[in-house]
Amino acid sequence: MVVLIVDGTADTRSARAELLRGQEHQVVEVSTAAEAVQWANTVATLDLLITEVVLDTETFGFDLKDAIKAKFPSLITLYTTHYDLAGYEQDMEGAMAIATTTSDADFLAHVLTALRGSPHEVVLPPLLPPGTQLGYYQILERLYIERESETYLAFQTTVQRKVALVLLKPELNQDAAIVRDFKERERIKARLSHPRIAPLYEGKDEHGYIYYTRELPPGQSLDELLAKGTQFTERVMTDVLFRIADAMTYAASRGLNYRPLGLRDIYVDAENQASIANIFRPPAATPRDPVADVKALLDLMLPFANQGKARGLLHELAHAPHDWGSIAHKLDDIRSDMSERSLLRRAESEDLTEAVPMKKRWLFLAAGILACIVVALLGGLTGKGLQDEKEKPLAVAMIQITPATYTYQTDQQVQLQAPFWISKYEVTIAQYARFLAALKTKTTSAYDDPNQLIKTSHKPENWDASYAAAATGGLFNNQKISLNSPVTQVSYWDAVAYAKWAQQRLPTEEEWEIAARGIKATLYPWGNHPNPIAANLGDDYNARGKGGETDGYNFWAPVDKPVGDTSELGVMGMAGNVQEWTSTWATHPELPDTRVPVLRGGHFAMKSNPDLLTSRHFPESAEEATLARGFRTVDATRK
Numbered sequence: 001m002v003v004l005i006v007d008g009t010a011d012t013r014s015a016r017a018e019l020l021r022g023q024e025h026q027v028v029e030v031s032t033a034a035e036a037v038q039w040a041n042t043v044a045t046l047d048l049l050i051t052e053v054v055l056d057t058e059t060f061g062f063d064l065k066d067a068i069k070a071k072f073p074s075l076i077t078l079y080t081t082h083y084d085l086a087g088y089e090q091d092m093e094g095a096m097a098i099a100t101t102t103s104d105a106d107f108l109a110h111v112l113t114a115l116r117g118s119p120h121e122v123v124l125p126p127l128l129p130p131g132t133q134l135g136y137y138q139i140l141e142r143l144y145i146e147r148e149s150e151t152y153l154a155f156q157t158t159v160q161r162k163v164a165l166v167l168l169k170p171e172l173n174q175d176a177a178i179v180r181d182f183k184e185r186e187r188i189k190a191r192l193s194h195p196r197i198a199p200l201y202e203g204k205d206e207h208g209y210i211y212y213t214r215e216l217p218p219g220q221s222l223d224e225l226l227a228k229g230t231q232f233t234e235r236v237m238t239d240v241l242f243r244i245a246d247a248m249t250y251a252a253s254r255g256l257n258y259r260p261l262g263l264r265d266i267y268v269d270a271e272n273q274a275s276i277a278n279i280f281r282p283p284a285a286t287p288r289d290p291v292a293d294v295k296a297l298l299d300l301m302l303p304f305a306n307q308g309k310a311r312g313l314l315h316e317l318a319h320a321p322h323d324w325g326s327i328a329h330k331l332d333d334i335r336s337d338m339s340e341r342s343l344l345r346r347a348e349s350e351d352l353t354e355a356v357p358m359k360k361r362w363l364f365l366a367a368g369i370l371a372c373i374v375v376a377l378l379g380g381l382t383g384k385g386l387q388d389e390k391e392k393p394l395a396v397a398m399i400q401i402t403p404a405t406y407t408y409q410t411d412q413q414v415q416l417q418a419p420f421w422i423s424k425y426e427v428t429i430a431q432y433a434r435f436l437a438a439l440k441t442k443t444t445s446a447y448d449d450p451n452q453l454i455k456t457s458h459k460p461e462n463w464d465a466s467y468a469a470a471a472t473g474g475l476f477n478n479q480k481i482s483l484n485s486p487v488t489q490v491s492y493w494d495a496v497a498y499a500k501w502a503q504q505r506l507p508t509e510e511e512w513e514i515a516a517r518g519i520k521a522t523l524y525p526w527g528n529h530p531n532p533i534a535a536n537l538g539d540d541y542n543a544r545g546k547g548g549e550t551d552g553y554n555f556w557a558p559v560d561k562p563v564g565d566t567s568e569l570g571v572m573g574m575a576g577n578v579q580e581w582t583s584t585w586a587t588h589p590e591l592p593d594t595r596v597p598v599l600r601g602g603h604f605a606m607k608s609n610p611d612l613l614t615s616r617h618f619p620e621s622a623e624e625a626t627l628a629r630g631f632r633t634v635d636a637t638r639k
Contacts, residue, residue, distance in 0.1 A: 001115060002043070005029045006036045006051040006064065007080065012100070016050070019104055020111065033059040033067075034299040040068045041226060041263065041303040046075060048115065053081040053097070059292055062092070063260050067296055070262015071223050073144040078114050093147050127167060128152060135204060137165055137213065144264070148172055148182070154213070156201075159530075159609055163201060164277075168210040179210060186212045188256060189278045191590045195543050195605055196247035196275045214278055219269030226263060226303055232272075234309035237301065238334050240266075240274040241317075243543075244297065245328035247276050248290075252324050257284040261297055273544060290323040391473065393430035393483045394560060396502075398423060398635060399515070399570045406514045407521035409614055414510055422507055422515045423632035425559035426573050426580065427498065429470045430483035432490075435498045436463075447497040452622070458497050460489035460625065477555065477627070478545040484558040486578045486630040492597045492622035495581045495631040504633040506583040509616070511634055512600045516575075516613045518568030523610045525567040525574050530608055534564030535576035537612075538605040551576075555604050555627070575612045578630035579603040588618045596622060603628035 003025050007013035010031065017027045025048075030036050033055050040046055049068060051061040061079055069075045079097040098110045126142040127150055128134065137154040143164065144151050154165040172178045189200040189212070203212040232240065244266060251258065258280045265277040298318045305311040313334075317327060398421040408414045436459060439446070447458075460466070462476075469476040470483045490498075499505045507515070516525055526534050532550050536557040540550035548554035551562055557577050566572045579599050588594045599617035602608070605628055 001025045001047040002045050003027045003048045003050065004036060004040065004046055004068075006033065006049070006055065006061070007031065008052065008055065015104075016107060019108060023108070023111075033064045033296070036064055037067055037296065037299045038302050040071060041300065044227075046072045048111070049075055049077045050111070051077070051079060052100070053079050053083060059296075063292070063296070065095070066260040067262055067300070070260070070264050073146065076114050078110060126150065126152070127169065134165070134209060134211070135206060137163070139165070148178060153216075156213070162216055163213045164198075164216050165211055165213050170208060173208070173210060182210065185281050187590050188280055188282050189214065192251060192254075192256075192278065192280060194247050194250045195541075196243050197251065197280075198275065198278050200278060217267035217275040217277060219267045219273070219275075221264050222266045222268070222300075222304070223263035225268060230304060232301075232304045232310050234313050235338055236272045237305055237310040237313055238331055238338065239272060240268055241297070241301065242328060242331035242335060243274040244276060245294075245324055245331060248293075248324040249328045251280050252290060255283050257281040257288060260293060261300065263300065271542070271544070271546070273542070291321045294322045294324060294327050391482045391484050391558060394425060394428060394558075396423070396431065397425065398638070401511070401515055401569060404519060406519065407517070408510055408513055414514070416514065418636070420511060420634055420636040421638050422511065422571060422634050424570065424572055426486040426578060426630045426632050427495075428484050428559055429467060429481075429487050432460075432487040432498060433467060433483075435501050438501060447500040449493055449496045449500075452493040452496075458490075458494045460487065460494065462489065479555040481556065482558055484560065485556045486559050486573075488556070488578055488627050488630050489625045490581075490630060491625045492581050492619075494625070496583075498631075499633045502633060503637075504635045506581055506631060507634040509582050509584040509598055509600060512574075512580065512582050513613060515569055515571045516567050516601070520568055522568065522613075524612065525571075526564055530610070531564060532608065534562060535602070535608070536562060536565065536573075536604050537576040537602055537608045539607050541605045543605075553577075553604060557604070574601055575608075576602045576606070577604060578628055579606075579617060581629070581631040586616070586618070588620075590618075591620075594621075596620070599629070 003020055005013055005017055005020075005027060007016075007029070008031050013029045013031065017029045020027045028039060030039060036049075036051070046068065049065060051064055053061045055061060055064065061077075065075070065077045069077075077095040079092065079095060080100050080102075081097055082100050096110055096114055098107065102110075124145075126139075128139045128142070130139055130141055132139040134154070136158045137156055140153045140155055140162070142150055142152050148169060150167050150169065152165045152167065154163050155161070156163050168179065168182045183203070186200065186203045190203070193199070198215040198217045201213040201215065204210070244261070248258075248261075261276065261279065265279055266274060267276070268274050295318060298314050301314060302311070305314055317330065320326075320330075322330065400419055400421050401416070402419050403416045406414050406416060439458065466476045466481065466489075468474075470481045470485060473480075473482050475481065495506055522528050524530065524534070532539055533552075536551050536553045540547045540554070542548075542554055545554060551557075553562075557573075559573055559577065563572075565575050565577070567574055578601075580601050582598050582600055584598045585595050586598050588596050596618050599619060600613075600615075602612045606612075
């Protein structure tokens with residue numbers, strides 16, 4: 001057996017290590033949690049962890065156990081303590097505890113008792129053997145076992161993708177408290193929407209099994225990369241840490257609890273972009289210490305930076321008491337400095353006036369003059385200059401939806417009694433700019449909904465910069481943008497005010513879905529079969545701005561593209577591009593005391609799935625505004 005002893009008292013640690021070596025165990029002894037995590041990251045086997053409950057002023061043995069168990073799921077833990085641990089049963093998760101002052105004989109007896117229950121001696125078969133069909137999920141293999149659950153790699157046959165399936169052990173189904181806690185964690189995970197946190201797909205309670213499925217983050221986990229001996233450069237280490245910290249800051253700002261990050265929770269893809277598993281839980285009575293957790297993450301990353309600047313970066317960050325927000329800010333500053341240095345080096349390497357001999361400069365000058373003449377001649381022959389290549393703003397277009405019987409959701413039949421007209425396209429930046437211009441001649445609240453909270457402006461965040469880029473066909477957030485891009489960063493109240501100004505309104509949920517699915521009630525606007533190039537969706541989304549290789553767009557597309565995202569009734573952009581506000585309010589499924597306006601449709605960062613047109617999405621409030629959210633309007637009075 002391989003045993004790791006973590007104890008800050010050298011004499012106690014050494015004496016107990018010698019006792020276990022006398023029992024022919026392989027023993028490693030360290031004094032701190034950081035040393036323990038660093039050593040555990042370098043080995044392939046660890047059977048027993050013996051640790052003090054309180055290691056220092058910032059670290060508990062419970063956290064150390066969680067961090068190491070992420071790599072060694074079958075780890076046995078034995079705690080030593082000076083304290084009464086009543087009330088800490090949930091943190092101990094069934095592990096044994098002994099007094100620090102216990103005799104050598106009692107110490108060895110407790111170790112023997114712990115090892116008798118070792119899962120290394122009897123590995124139970126998976127509850128769901130490979131090949132098991134659970135709903136529309138086929139089990140491929142068991143990934144790991146936890147105290148109350150087992151996690152599997154499964155294949156979702158309906159959309160042909162691999163997922164992680166987390167199953168509550170069936171023998172616990174009759175324990176109401178455990179089931180309640182499991183489902184509460186499921187609800188918390190479902191509420192999170194961040195590009196670097198693996199989303200939860202769905203929860204199920206069927207055929208005697210309670211489980212949920214979640215995304216498998218792209219790339220390889222850190223434990224897989226560690227086994228390959230992967231090393232990160234300073235730039236890659238900075239990017240990986242920043243994306244982890246950004247995701248953790250997002251969840252921490254919502255007051256969520258979480259278990260410590262382990263090697264199996266962090267994934268890095270081929271482009272060195274990091275994402276994390278959904279490790280989040282409901283708020284706890286005792287909140288976590290984010291400073292200690294950041295320090296544990298930095299220790300976790302040490303094996304990937306054995307030398308050079310990357311290791312120096314980790315040591316520099318570890319010297320300051322960072323929480324998740326401050327370390328994300330610090331890493332973002334470091335990334336900016338790196339980019340500026342890179343641009344300076346590129347500019348120096350491309351200084352042609354220094355690099356090109358004098359005779360060749362005349363050739364470059366002549367070629368440039370000739371190119372200008374050719375462009376001028378082409379402009380004269382075609383009647384167009386280069387400035388005319390910018391997209392002209394689209395005119396407002398409305399599609400009539402005629403009375404008929406339509407299918408809503410799965411099988412509800414809706415009889416539309418009167419026609420209505422819905423925007424063919426999502427509202428554009430150009431159209432919203434006219435609304436803002438009109439507000440300059442009105443009072444601030446001229447078009448406000450009477451139910452909204454106090455709001456001083458309907459100007460979206462960063463509007464001046466985004467509009468300037470759109471007006472010139474330039475870049476915003478390093479993404480191509482035009483006046484025909486959808487307006488985003490608008491709240492529900494902004495959308496309502498615009499619609500009122502246009503003498504229209506927002507569509508109801510039913511109107512939106514009817515326009516998207518048509519008489520045939522198709523799964524997608526174009527039919528019932530997935531088409532990766534038909535809509536601007538997130539299968540090729542890349543937060544660093546390098547995506548779009550499948551559908552042609554990484555962030556926003558002009559509202560009249562891709563043309564494949566057109567419904568049977570002629571309405572465009574319902575499957576993707578940006579998600580859209582509706583006028584329907586409903587109770588938030590995770591916040592039973594809160595009513596919010598419902599959102600419909602997919603967006604550029606959402607992966608394609610057959611529920612794009614029927615899924616209901618719930619913001620945390622009507623004030624929420626994001627880069628992936630816009631709207632369209634309806635006119636029910638037109639004749």
